[in-house]
Amino acid sequence: MDNDNQREIKIVVKLFQTDSNAEDGGTVYQKHLVNSTTVTISQPADATLETVFQACAEKCQISPIYISLFGLKDSDTGLWVNFACTISSYIARKKNFDSLHLEFRVRYIFTNDCPGTTGQQHLAYRFSVENGRKHDVMNDTVLRYLFFQQRDDFREGKLKISENVLDEDSANLGIAVLDLLRLACELQKDLRTVVDHVSLKKMVSRSYADWLSTRHMLRKIMIKHRFQHYVGHFEERYRQCLDARSTALYFHIKYLKNLEILMGSQNVEEYAVVSKSQDPDECNKISIGPYCEIVKHSNSQMTGSKWCGFSDLADLKLTSKEVNGVDCWTVTLVHISGDVLSVVLASLAEAESLASCIDGYYHLLVDTHHYLCKQVCRPSLVEELSMSCHGPISSSFSTYILKKLSRSEVGDCLLRRSHEKFGEYFINAIDMISHTNREVTVRNYKLDRASGLLGETPTEDSRPNGLAGLLEEFQNHHGNNLPFNIKRLVYPAVGQPNALLIHRENIETRGAADSHTDMTIIPQGAYKFQKHLGGGRFTEVTLCSKRDQRSDEVVVKKVYESEDPGLQQSIESSFEDSMIKFRQLNNWMDVEGKNKNIYIVQLKGTIMSKHLVLEYVPHGSIVKYAQQNREFPGAEWIMSVIWQLAHACAYLESKNCAHGNIRGKNVLLKHTGDHPFIKLGDPGVRTCQRNLNNKIVVEPSLSAPWLAYEYCLVDFMPSTAIPSINGDKWSFATTVCEICHWSLSSSFCRPENAYGLKPNLKERYRDQEQPVVSLPDMLMAPELKTVRNLLMKCWSIWPENRPAFRHILRELGAVSSNFDYQNVELPQTAPEEILPDLDVYDDQNLMTVRSLGNGHFGYVDLCQYDRYRNGQNEPVAVKSLIRNANNQKYRNILYNEIQTMRQINHRYVVKLKGVTFPSVRIVMEYLACGPLGKYLRDNSGKMPLQSLFHQLYVFSSQISDGMQALQEHRLIHRDLALRNILLNRDGENSPLYVKISDFGLSRVVNEEESYYRGNLDDFPALWYAPECLCPSDISVPFQFESDVWSFGITIWEMFSFGEKKPRYPSLPSVKREDIGKLRELLSNGERLLQPEHCPPEVYDIMGLCWQFNPQARIGFNDLQQRFIALAGNA
Structure with missing residues (x-):
């Protein structure tokens, strides 16, 4: 397979350029009329199509800054290829594949992006740091390439003349004359000379040339005379252009502009x-x-x-x-x-x-x-952004970015890709800051990916492979001092100016918010009071409804009256500022008519100046809802809430509107159920005044740890109190943890004032390796590593390095769509919080009597429970796992087993009674008759065989009945064995019947390697079906039929009267290292020998359970019927 991936594949690519230096084939005129060449590019099969794309760009001398305008088109399908796709997988999709033919084309073309056209306004341009100049979208090389591409498309009929053009003759002849002017300029020849040597048919579209060849001679003469007239008209202008030193590029541009007008095409x-x-x-x-x-x-x-x-x-x-x-x-x-x-x-x-x-x-x-x-997306872009790489940008742009930093230090640095050459990377770092005028000096260091060296300061002891390895070397550098601090790497920021971004005039200015839009004034008597909903530090919230329509409910928020006039003025000013921001946000409407954001509370208007009227969100804050509904709603539910919150924040970011008060109590629930729907509440009062050491300071009303580093007194005085989008990112991360902690969200962290942080929280703010607040158990799942990394970036002490909300939204969406929610750790909550319908057994009222036995993962004790401490003891069986009781994973394992047991209410399954607290153990019904294995060992020699067989037939049918009940609930036992079959009877003289126990534990462990890491002496491999016997590095899920195999082993034990353990003749004992041998002997047909007293018909049933193919095994319904029949005939 590796050899297949490494084999070289040849790809034929069409490049739109003429090779005027070629010595053989055709006249000099013909060479300049060729629009394209084909090249063969060889790449490994496992390489992505981006490698082909980059090879084409290098052959055509397209610089990295313009590469984003290009694409690769499949000549067979006419569709653009996906750069992230490997060559082998792309070929595998194609039917009847012979060879791969691609076209390297300019894909993104913008109007008036051509320089040198006098008097024309630039509708599209690139930004420049040089005196605010506008740079052209395309350079000369790209324009020349586009000329040949468009000329080829026109000639081949891919570009059609618009139906609005009435005179097709004039259109084709005009294009032909412009092409002749271009050719004359390139060859430095007289226009008439070129006309004499080049046929008109070589300048027009092939369809028009074919049409012309079929016309009457008189029509041909008329068109020829008309063409000569056009040439004469442009001849003098051509000489003027030559005198003005115009180059062929000028005529390329004229040709392109004329094509654009005639085709009416906007590159759609x-x-x-x-x-x-x-x-x-x-x-x-x-x-x-x-x-x-x-x-x-x-x-x-x-x-x-x-x-x-x-x-x-x-x-x-x-x-x-x-x-x-x-x-x-x-x-x-x-x-x-x-x-x-x-x-x-x-x-x-x-x-x-x-x-x-x-x-x-x-x-x-x-x-x-x-x-x-x-x-x-191009894989190289994904890789570069993962390392916070800018570019491709020039050194002047990187210097511009570093000088704009809000709090710059010597050593601050920026990683950038070269704007001139592919595969080249630089680090620009602040080398010196003037003490007098804060002037910043920036130095440029080239990174050598091949050698792993850094410009002037090589690290000879380490030569990492690739850019990521080189950066890691800098990150962990413990040798010579580096001229920059890689931990202070400046990330690309939203809206950061660079020469890569293309601006379109008259488009990007449309749809802006009108900051002077009047807010709806609601008459004071329009709504009547219903009830108080609560309030915060500065505002009171009430529920009101329209006097004539009670169903139309709104929330009215007003500022409390304060006895301190200065504080009152500060609060009212902040509230008014918040209202203005919210008004702009709610009145903003884009050109497509999409108003507001569905995840943000809508503003209805105001009643006087200090009353804000908002839409009513019935379930209130998510924090309050979690306290009232303590059962964890599930990871998928929580991730949906987080995604919606990120969406609301991304909307605010897109409008450059900071919220300033993001926390759990401001996340409101509009709908609950399986599909939650949240609304981000209004910001309310965002800043206030306080007296600090006899000095009035303005501080945010939001508290730590929701409040970002730059707003708090940690190592420096707060740098600002004005809400910012970067500050919202910190608040978002803390709010995510608050929501994920669910019912414990009210106590997972205590609010602290910005100027009064406790030492422990200060240390958490400083430490960039640890989270600011404790991460909830849900987020510790390996699949949610991306989310954890996002939160850590949001908690960066450098505001510029926090990820954009659009980035957060994209990553959350990707995680949600690829995540298996069944394997998520549940939040740490007390049993009475997560299982309110179960009885809770107080540990203080439980007294252990004796041990009832040990299993592979736990042990069971007989306990007496005196609920009311009145001497009325209730016997119960209490199960514990053989793990550290303080370990959160232990609690989750028990919780999952409880969830499994509570689903089953069946006569032949052990009944769950409740859980203990605070130790968190499982309380089950006590079965005084004990294990079936002990009963068989004690009674097999005392009963006639026929009576014993009849009883075993009945027990076997009951086990089959119980296992059917489990499968009806989509449950797999995974540890069915004689040791887990208990006996019970309803009364002293009633017949015995079985109870299946310990059925939830192996299911919730959920990783086969956990078994392999268990006690080697008690390893339960002998009860496992062959499909479950895999090496520890391969995870194979149990199937329902796997329990059937285990049932066969169980009845083998029963008809051995519990005196023998399963043992294969060629493999007397099985340890972890013998798994492969056991599976091999089973695949060869070896099975357990027939027990000495086992009836042949029972051994035949065992054989039906032990079919190697899971689908060939007998079902539990058939097993039940067979044993009922055997019992009836016994």
Whole structure:
């Protein structure tokens, strides 16, 4: 397999450039009329298509700064390839594959991005740090490449002349003349000379040339004369251009502009959508372009309607879906307001092409250091952003960024990719800061990925492979002093100016909020009071309803009256500022008409100046809801809440509106149930005044640990009290932990004042290796490592290094869609909190009488429980795990077993009675008749065999009945054995019957390697089915049929009268290292020998349980019927 991945694959790529230096083949004119060449690129099969893409860029001398304008197109399908796809997997998708033919093309083309056209306004440009100049979107190399690409498309008929152009002759002849001017300029020849040597048919589209060749001679002469007239008209202008030293690039631009006018094309990509219904308003096509942006089409509309601008996208997902029995692919777009558009496409290639188009425009127009969908993003960009790499940007841009830092220090540094050469990386670091004027001096260090060295200061002792290894070496450097501090690496920031971002005039300014929009004034008597809902430090909240319509309920928030005039003024000023921000947010409407965000509480208006009227969210804050509903709602529920909160924060970030008061009590629940729906409450009073050492200071009303480092007195005086988006990121991380702690959220951390942090919390703020608050158990799952890392970044003491909310939203969405919620650790809560319907047995009232036995994972004691301390003892069996009782994992294992046992209420299954507290143990019914194995050992020699066999037949049918009950509840026992079968009777003279016990434990452990790490002497491999006998590094889940195999071993033990342990002739004992041998002998057909007194028909049933193929084994229903029949005949 490795050899297959390393084999070289040849890919044929079409490049749009002419090789004028070629010596053989054709005249000099013909060489300049060739639009493209083909090259063969060889790459390993396991390489991504990005490697082909980069090789093409290097061959065409496209610099890294312009690479984002390009793409690779499949010549066979006409679709754009996914750079993240490996070459081998891409080839595997293609039917009847012969060879892979691709085209290296400019994919993203913007209007008026061509320089040198006098008097034209730049509608698209790049930012420059040099005196605010506007730079062109394309440089000369890219423009020349685009010229040949567009010329080839025009000639091949891929670009059609618009229907609005009435005179097709004039259009083609005009294009031909411009092409001749370009050719004459390139060859430095007279225009007439070029006209004499080049046929008109070589300058127009092939379809027009074919049409012309079929025309009457008279028509041909007319067109020729018309062409000569055009040439004469431009001849004098051509000489003027030469005198002005105009280059061929000038004519390239003229050609492109003329094509743009004639084609009426805005470089729009269109994708057909698979219909899901007969609804005429359903989307049937989606169009993507640099100016129309995302347009949705339907059968009911003559023209499409704009659904979203690129800057308003919050998330993009690519998933598979079955429609009408056919596998299709869905591209889901999430608007920053919360609206969702899902379009189904017929193939993965189409879905990837659409998703990569949207992601590419987002990268170019919105944020060059963010991607929407990892599945279609260039792997190199994903890698670079994971290491906080900027670029490709120039040294001047990196210096500009470092000088703009709010609190710069010597050693602050920035990692950037070279803007000139692929594979080159630099670290720019602050070398010196002037004490007089704070002037910053920045030095540039080149990183050598091949040697693992750093510019002037090599570390000869270590030569790590690759950029990530080199950065890790810097991070852990303990040798010579480095000229920078890698721990103070400056991350790319949202909205950071650079030459990569393309700005479009007259588009990006539309849809801005009107800061002077009047707020709705509600008459004072319009609402009547219903009840108090509570309040905070500065505000009171009441529920009111319309006088004429009680169902129309709102929340009215007002500021408390204070006896301190200064404090009152400060509070009212902050509240008014908050109202203004909230008013702008609620009145903002983009050009597509999508108003507000569904995850933010809506503002209804004001009653006078100090009363805010808001929508009513019925379930209140999530913290209050958790205290009232202590049972943990599940990891999927919590992750949905966190994603919605991140969505609301991303919306605020997109509007540059800081909240300043994000915490659990401000996260409100609109809907509960299986699908929660939250609203982020209004910020309220965000700052207030206080007297600190006889000095009035302004501080945030939010408390630590929700309050970010820069607002607190930790190592320095707080640098600000004004709410910021970076501060909201810190608050978000703490709020996530608060929500995940659920019923313990009210006590997981205590609020502290910004100027009065206790030493312990100060140390947590300083320590960048540890979380600011304790991480909840739910987030400790290995699959949630991404979430933990996000929270740690949000708690960075450097505000600029905290991740953007769009980044957080994307990562949360990716985690949620790929996460198995069944394996999440539950939060640490007391039994009465998580299981309110179970009896709680106080440890102080429990007295241990004796041990009832030990299992593989726990032990059971007989206890007397005196509930009311009146001497009325209740005998119970109390089960504990052989683990540290203070270990949270121990508590979770027991909790899962409790959840399993409580689902089953069956005569032949041990009954759960409750749990102990605070020790957290399982309390079960006490079965005085004891284990079945002991009963058999004590009575097998005292009873006639026929009577004993009849009893065993009955017991076997009862076990089968109990196991059916487990499977009906989708439960697998995983530890069915004679040791776990107990006996009971309803009265002194009643017949004995079985009880299955210890059935939940092995299921909740859930990792087969936990068994392998168990006690080797008691390792229960002999009861396991062959499919469960795997090496410790392979996790194979149990199946329902696995319990059938264990049942066969159990009845073997029963008909051995409990006197023998299972033993195979060729493998007398089994330890962990013998697992492979055991599975091999079972696959060869070896089975346990027939017990001495076992009836042949029973041994035949054992054989049916021991079929090697799980699907071939007998079911528990058939087993029950067979043993009932045997009992009836005994």
